[in-house]
Amino acid sequence: MSTAAVSDRAEEMKRFNEMKGGVKSLVDAGITELPTIFVHPPEILETKPNGVADGDLPTVDFGARREVVVESIRRAASEWGFFRITNHGVPAEVMDGVLAAGRRFHEQPTEEKAALYSTDSRQSVRFNSNGHALKDDDIACWKDMLTCVYADDRLDPAEIPPVCRREFGEYVEHMVRVRETLAELLSEALGLESQHLSKMECMKSEALACIYYPVCPEPAKTFGNSKHSDATFLTLLIQDTVGGLQVLHDGRWVDVAPVAGTLIANIGDLMQIISNDKFVSVEHKVRASTGGPRVSVACFFTPSVKAMGKAFAPMKELISEENPALYREFFFGEYCRHYKTKGYNRPAFSRYRI
Template sequence: MEVAGYDRARVLKAFDDAKTGVKGLVDAGVEKIPQIFVTPPDNVVQTSDTNREDFSIPVIDLEGIGKDSIVEKIRHASETWGFFQVVNHGIPVSVLDEMVCGVRRFFEQDTEVKKQFYTRDVMRKIVYNSNFDLYSSPAANWRDTFFCFMAPNPPEPEELPDACRDIQIEYSKHILSLGFRIFGLLSEALGLESNHLTDMDCANGLAVLCHYYPACPEPELTLGASKHTDDSFLTVLLQDKIRGLQVFLKNQWINIPPVPGALVVNIGDLLQLISNDKFKTPNVAPMVKIAMKFNS
């Protein structure tokens, strides 16, 4: 509850105008989080035990035995869970690790270098800020984000930040290739020709969201991400090794621990829509580093 006389709008603007994000608060040695980040108790995610037998998280080996078996596993996961993890997806672990390192380099570089990318203008090719909905959400999340589109019209290489330029270009190429492959499997899981979803331009657009969650002095009072569904056809998540994903299933939140070398694939709102609700988009509260969204 906000105290009498508290000027939330002024505090929000001061935080935004500083252009240093949550990382700036941590660097300044904040010991108590600002009121704008305090999440109402009813909105705090309560997690459950993932060791229960009925919470067997789908992990699909894309080089497993038989394409029909892979398609069936993807169909079942998409209809019941709305997400699955993929291993043996063809992207080298070294590329995954370097992408996470590149994100960390961007957010941990000198503040004055980062500031040149800080903006609320979503039409900019490169957008760095803290909380895209800072001025409209009831509570800000404890995270900073770097965002750009890598397809169909990516920025010129020199427009990307030095800290992650090369790996972002390389990683995006891998993800685009994997995306086409997964959309083919999803098409077959719907009983369609393998090129059906790509012919509908589901894989035309690729957005990269790189999230950073600095250590929080009062983690029990805030969230790294509020619950939401993904407004995309498909989201591919690369998790930090020490962070996890939370998904709302069977009327409770469960933790999805990272699987080494795996990528998490989320069914998006648009894919649920065009599949006539056959595939389900889950409510998620991700603590992840990179989200790659496929939009038309």
């Protein structure tokens, strides 16, 4: 991209952020063409083969016998990196409630949301368009986000907008319970004692993100969310009925259709590293669409404040002469900074391979 083009893009991005209304404000203004900052190059948009049905996406039934659940998770985490969860204990009304509350927030007038608009990741509760400050030559995706960060499972409820405060707080309480169950099951699936991951505190904090994908006037030119893997240890997701999520599996983009009452779990980059590739973090994306709008709620699990000060590496219990460590040590903050600058070409964790 030429210097002039980068400069023009930077100015357009600056104007967009100064509006403090996100993508929804563009839709409300009645635009019929995408602003340049959202237009992705054809080589990035190329997705063939595309849209394969998700009939083979693993489903883990928490109501099954323990050994069956552990084996189901082991296979799903090692072969797909993504799986659905049923009988997880989160009431349907709580799941529906948090999706509805997130929609209420995003569909408020811009002036009701503008005070929270920020690209500063240090802000515990923030509203913005793409999750973090984009570089001048970055390309934006067609989405808005409300993110609430619970450090060590704690966030002052007064910081959360009243329009969604009760529902977000209730949902996070359930996410913490599911996380504790999954921490045990993932530990056992790795052949470790059940409290191993919990003792590491690698999933003790969470960021709850309600993502709003407005109707797009030119969906063939952009993404709802471009191809990426998650810079987390674990992510739990719910989505409304619109659909659009796709997962890369065996070279195919697989449509992950909405299934009422289920959670979608995916392994993050950092879990792949500490498991020494026993579990896999896979790329996924969200299509932009003329349908919708689409709403999803993702819960991203990251280390405790204490654990962020310690180096992570493949767990020594998984390392042997026959299975040497595949990654070097890293700090969570270092990894996140690299993740935001890596671009499209390769997953962030490849930098840490030995």
